[in-house]
Amino acid sequence: MSTDAAGSRRPCVVAIADTDSYVKWAAALLGGVGERWDASLLVFETPLVVSDAQLASALSGSGLSRDRVERIDYRRLVARLTELRVDAVVIGARGPLVRVLARDLMALPQRPVVVTGLPGISIPATRKAVVYRLQCDLFVVHSRREVREFGALSARTGYAHRYALATLPFARGARVAGRSGAAAEEGGGDLVFAAQAKVPAERGDRLSVARLLVRAAEADPSRRVVLKLRAGSGEHQTHAELDCYPELLASLGPLPPNLVTSVAPMRKALSTAQGLVTVSSTAAIEAIARGIPVIALDTFGVSPELINETLADADLLAGEEDVVARRFRHPDPEWLDDNYFHVPEADDWTDEVEALVAQRAAGRLPRRRDHPRRGGRLRDAWERKIALGRSDTSGAGAVAYAVGQPARTVVRLANRVRRLVGPGAQQPGPAGSSAHERSTSAVRTSTTRTS
Structure with a gap:
């Protein structure tokens, strides 16, 4: 049992996470509470669990020390939580796993408060994200806009949730630059590309990105282009990656020597960055927080599937020629407060957790029902x-x-x-065109962007 300076018992809060993005998120989220709670992390064994190297990368700079982390399998989970006398559990996992673990926790005689959340940009708010997490007591999101949009989704669907605001862990201590770039920290000359497993999804689109990285490297042999990967060979990611960039690059023949790959922590990759390029990775928020300019690649348009609408609203979109010329951008200052860079005093997630823990101690915490x-x-x-x-x-x-x-x-x-065969079935497009290609022009013409 841990106590604070006054001798009172601190809440015992344990996070459960398995994959790279969720382990990084959970470690940084709990690492940011300092001595307020007795916080620890259980790395949950699933087929996609992080390797030791990925775990070390996730813990780097998180604020959570390695001695507060242990690996555990499903058979030992409930017994371990009972030993720890947990007051609250933060489940950082994909929706289907959250549903399973929340159901198990809800069935315990003295069940803990169950908290969940998403590890990055969560616009647009989706029905699946909410339904899978219905048995959780609290849903943590990371911007005023996300609070608003998830709340509106719950109102429309009737899937009631209790939402709370937390600064995205990777944006803590932000030194955000406006368009002048005055707040940018001293970095280096690297163009860092943040790879994603599912965005873009089509092989042809991913090959286009690979060719773009080659072009950018050839344009200035004196500076590096760094392909920042989420996992090394044999390691897993939160989402399956069918067409990985190293293989696509290998298919292009001899590569420029200044085009390199990295599996280092993102914070280390950004320490030598001139700017970051992405389609929609949360690494963009991490870069903005450090005053590093960004390009959100506009080659594939703007859509919910690309998860890049909020970056478009920040006026970060730019094209391939901008990438080659390294014409990086800083966000529109008016975008910041509503999107991940609100004042720390607006965060209420720790207060909400403690209020729920107090309800539990008083025997007034209701059981939440799953989706029928x-x-x-x-x-x-x-x-x-x-x-x-x-x-x-x-x-x-x-x-x-x-x-x-x-x-x-x-x-x-x-x-x-x-x-x-049903009514309104989609008609085939022009010969040789993909579904993505047929929809891109419509997406581009229908999307507006704030300046």
């Missing part, structure tokens, strides 16, 4: 098996998977056929 679903316990076992993969060794999970996997294939096939 068909299938009962077999459905629960299926969802657990899908979320945990080989980490779920239960017989019920094996049975549910054997029954559910063929059924899901049939349902998906039926839905695909229904979309193809």
Whole structure:
């Protein structure tokens, strides 16, 4: 048991996270509370769990020391939480896993407060993000705009949630530059490209990015172009990456010697950066926080699927020629307060957690219901098996998977056929064009940008 200077017991708050982005987020989120709580992190074993190198990278600069972190598997989780006498659990994971763990925690006789959140830019607010997390008591978001948009989504759908505001951990201590760039810290000459697993999604688009990096390196051999990767060979990411940039670059033939790859922590990569290029990575927020200018690549348009609408609103969009010429941009100052750079005093997530912990201690914390679903316990076992993969060794999970996997294939096939033959079915576009190509021009013409 930990106590504060006055001898009072500090709340015991434990984060559970598995993948690279969520481990980095959870460690930095709890690392920022200082001595206010007895905080620790359980790295949860799933097929996508971080490697030791990824864990070290995530903890670097987080404020959470390595001795406050341990790895744990599903079978030992409840027992360990009981040993720690947890008051609150922060679940940092993909939606399906949050649902499974929140359901388990909700079933405990003296269940903890259950907190969740998303590890970066979360605009647009999505129905799935909310539904998967319905059994959580508190949903942490990172900007005034996200509070507003998630609240509006809950109002429209009836999926009630309690939202709280926390400064994005990677934006703490911001030294944001306006368009003058006056606040930019001394860095280096690197053009850093923040790779993402799913954005852009099409192989052809990702190959275009790879060619752009080569062009940028060839344009100025005296300065580096750094491809900042989320994972090294054999390591996993939060999202599966089908067409990784190192392989795409290798297909282009001999590369300029000043085009290099890095799996170092983003904070280290930015320490030698002249500017950052991305499509929509949260690394843009991290760079802005350090006064480093950014280009949000506009080659693929602006859309919810690209997760770049908020960067467009910041007036950070620029084209490939701007990347090659290194014409980086600083955000519109009017964008900052509503988007990740509000004053620290506006944060209320720690107060909200402590209010819920007090309700729990008084026996007044209500149990939250999950989204209604068909299938009962077999459905629960299926969802657990899908979320945990080989980490779920239960017989019920094996049975549910054997029954559910063929059924899901049939349902998906039926839905695909229904979309193809039903009213309003999408007509094929010009020969040789992809769905992305056919939609890009419409996206570009319909999107507006604030200045």
